[in-house]
Amino acid sequence: MAESKTNTQQDNSLGILFNDLFRTVRINKAFHIWMAFLSIALAICFYAYYIQLRDGLGVAGIRDYVSWGIYISNFVFFVATSLVGMLVGGVVGLSGQKWVTPLTRIAEIIAVAFAAVAGLVIVSDMGRPERLANVFIHGRVQSPILWDVTVVTTYFLISLLLLYITLIPDLAYGKGNLEGRPKLLQRLYEILSLGWKGTVAEVKILKRATIIMLVLIIPVALSIHTVTSWLFAVTLRPGWDSSIFGPYFVSGAFVSGLSCLIIAMFFFRKNYKLEDYITDFHFDKVAKLLVLVSLVYLYFNINEFLVPGYKMKKFDAVHLQQLFAGEHALLFWGVQLLGLIIPIILLLIKPFRKPLPMLVIGIFVLAGSWLKRYIIVVPTQEHPFLPMQHVPNNFMVYSPTLIEILISIAPIIMVLMIISTLAKLFPIIPVWETAVHKGLIVDETEIENEHN
Amino acid sequence: MRFKILSTLLVAIFASNLFAQTATIPADAKARTAPFVFSTESKEKGDKIYQANCKSCHGDIGKANYAKLVPIPKDPASPEYQKNSDGDMFYILSNGKGVLMPTFVNTLTEEQRWDVISYIRSFNKDYTQPPVKVAGEAAKTETAKMVLGYDLNNKKLWAMVTDSISGTKKPLSDVTIKLFVRRTFGNLPITQAVTSNLGVAYFDLPNDIPGDSIGNILLIARTIGSSNELTCSLTEKLGVVTKPKLLLDQRAWWSINKMAPIWLILLYLSGITGIGATVIYILLQLRKIKKINQITTET
Known part of the structure; x- marks a missing residue:
């Protein structure tokens, strides 16, 4: 098809494409206001953290x-959400689904932002954060804590590298399309693009590197959330003592990650006027993907609760009673219905697979995902094997304090800041890949492959 | 129905038997009194022994916070407990009672047992100590002595009891001596022997007693049946050399980092190296891209 077009037509549409996709790379007034708002909110949260540092975890x-x-609920949620980078880029991308191209960068940015902050969330749970280094100095290779620290750090670095590799051609094209932007930004593009020219040799190397990274990111991402689940599952406590915790967490991670992607897609499409690139078709596809992973997650939920619920072992019974009909019942059923079952049913109906209804559903699913982590983390600890004796009431029943809530909001603000900054500095949709898919730039390695 | 009544009756009889084992204290034991006058010092010593050995069941004296067991371990300060004679208490403390109260004859010396009674009596304002009586045949005076030794030539463990009552040393015969070996949780009774005319008793020691890493065991000899109990101890290489196998000596999940299973260390390191090598490879590829471009720019 591309060959039938004349050169001028091609240049013209390429120009439009560049204009559309590089238009968003600018530091405007709205961005300043947005970042100022986030900074003030973050400062308040930091003050709460200062109080915690000063007075202790009490x-x-x-x-x-x-x-x-x-x-820790927050930590699990952050690790979970970051898995969307692997799902979209790795699993869907490697299986040759071309439609996913415009979404890969958003997914990678989400992955980088959430993975970067996940480690900080753990630190907020430490009374003496300066002792973090002890994990490395005195860490035991047998401890899932050490594995967790290792894989989360690794996943962050790999996600960052993957984001960068796929950016290289875009940075090169960006050099000529950034008139009027800060000189510093243009210089940054210059350095980071490694002088990319788009020759066959370069494209070959880049493609190979990308594929290697996408293959690598799958086991690493699987292990970060599996290991996070093992932090719970290797203990004997009712509600955590489960052999399916790994896949249960991973499938749950895809649900929260995709709902986050849907929200991001909606905002970028609307604010960056990318309706031509992120279309209803993409929303429809992502909705179907969300239904798939939600069904898998639902399947694991049924296994996780029905099987122990059938047996009702002594201590499990106390825990499950609390979830099904006790203190946490409203939260438990609310999350299962509003955050999982109803979204699945709605997304099976075509009119709901449109951007706006999906935004609403996405917000419900994401909030449900966060609360689901709370349900996994907290209720189990309220029922230890030994009876709780001679302690004040606030030891028996957990309720977060205002300071704790503010400290937990801080990482969410940081994630928003990272995503906003990256989305302003770099094109949010892969330019080069989109141009190749639209036939506006000829990928000579593809032609070579076809000839072979 | 009839069976039910019968079984209830049986249980009742059995239970009453179980709880009513106080009546078996012999008369001479009942009449026994402490060999010393209870003092603040003996009370304080008794306090320490009580906290270490008795509190877990009997609770804090006077607070009635004893363990919830059946039969109930009474509070030693309670009137029904205090109405026991000193001899009763000493007998129960020495020989145990019923299914729950253990014997302390081997774990506490006579003096220590009397210290505990001294402590328990301090909670009873109406208590007056009966006159101190010295009973028994052997070692009846403060001047009696016991020595424990090992005869290398005959490979025999011996104990000798003498009394220097009138300035001259006289051997004491017919003194029964019990021999113990110190174990982690108390003294293990091994054997007993009676002194001869020469005041000497020989002990036959089993040759398979586990000792420490060089075979040492701590032997304790104690006279019995005398009012002034004599005790002495001796450490000898008479045990089997035992090298304790520490749990941390093996590679295991729960061990220290250095003792992690080798396969786990290899798996962890290979994972890290594998990922690290891949990342380095990718970075080298990026450098290659940069080099290609430098060449094309120059030409």
Whole structure:
């Protein structure tokens, strides 16, 4: 098809494409206001953290029994959401689904932002954060904590590298399309693009590097969330003592990651006026993907609750009673229905697979994903095997304090700041790949492959 | 129905038997009194022994916070407990009672047992100590002595009891001596022997007692049946050399980092190296792209 077009037509449409996709690379007033707002909010949260550093973890609601509160729920949520980079780029991308191209960078940026902040979330749960280095100095290779630190760091670095590799051609094209932008930004593009010219040799290397990274990111991403689940599953406590915790967490991670992607898609499409690139078709596809992963997650949920619920072993029974009909029942059923079952049913109906309804559903699913982590982390700790004796009431029942909530909001603000900054500095849709898919730039390696 | 009544009756009889084992204290034991006058010092010593050995069941004296067991371990300060004679208490403390109260004859010396009674009596304002009586045949005075030794030539362990009551040393015969070996959780009774006319008793020691890493065991000899109990101890290489196998000596999941399973260390390191090598390879590829471009720019 591309060959039938005349050169001028091609140049013209390429120009439009460049204009559309590089238009968003600018630091405008709205961005300044947005970042100022986030900074002020972050400063308030940091003040809350300062109080925690000064007075100790007692300012949070966590006590001896429930020692993992919303901080650790937050951590699990962050690790989970970052898995979307692997799902979209790795699993869907490697299987040759071309439609996913415009979404890969958004997914990678989400992955980088959430993975970068996940480590910080753990630190917020530490009373003496300066002792973090002890994990490395005195860490035991047998401890899932050490594995977790290792894989989360690795995943962040790999995600960052993958984001960069796929950016290289775009940075090169960007050099000529950034008139009027800050000189510093243009210089940054110059350096980072490695002088990319788009020759066959370069494209070959880049493609190979990308594929290697996409293959590598799959096991690493699987292991980060599997290991995170093992932090719970290697203990004997009811509600955590489960052999399917790994896949249960990973499938849940895809759900929260995709819902985050849907929200991001909606905002970028609307604010960056990318309706021509992120179309209803993409929303429809992502909706179907969300239904698929949600069904898998639902399947694991049924296994996770029905099987112990059928047996009702002594201690499991106390825990499950709390979830099904007790103190946490409203939250539990709310999350299962509003965050999983109803979204699945709605997304099976075509009119709901449009951007706006999907935004609403996405927000519900994402909020459900966060609360689901709370349900996994907290209720188990309220029922230790040994009876709780001679302790004040606030040791028995956990409720987060305002300071704790503010400290937990901080990483969310940081993620928004990272995503906003990256989305302003670099094109949010892969320019080169889109141009190749549209036939506006000829990928000579593809032609070579076809001849072979 | 009839069976039910019968079984209830049986249980009742059995239970009453179980709880009513106080009546078996012999008269002479009942009449026994402490060999010393209870003092603040003996009370304080008794306090320490009580905290270490008795509190877990009997609770803090006077607070009635004893363990919830059946039969109930009574509070030693309670009137029904205090109405026991000193001899009763000493007998129960020495020989145990019922299914729960253990014997302390081997774990506490006589003096220590009397110290505990001294402590328990300090909670009873109406208590007056009966006159101190010295009973028994052997070692009846403060001047009696016991020595424990090992005869290398005959390979025999011996104990000798003498009394220097009138300035001259006289051997004491017919003294029963019990021999113990110190173990982690108390003294293990091994054997007993009676002194001869020469005041000497020989002990036959089993040759398979586990000792420490060089075979040492701590032997404790104690006279019995005398009012002034004599004790002495001796450390000898008479045990089997035992090198304790520490749990941390093996490679295991739960061991220290240095003792991690080798396969786990290899798996962890190979994972890290594999990923690290891939990342380095990718970075080298990026450098290659940069080099290609430098050449094309120059030409």
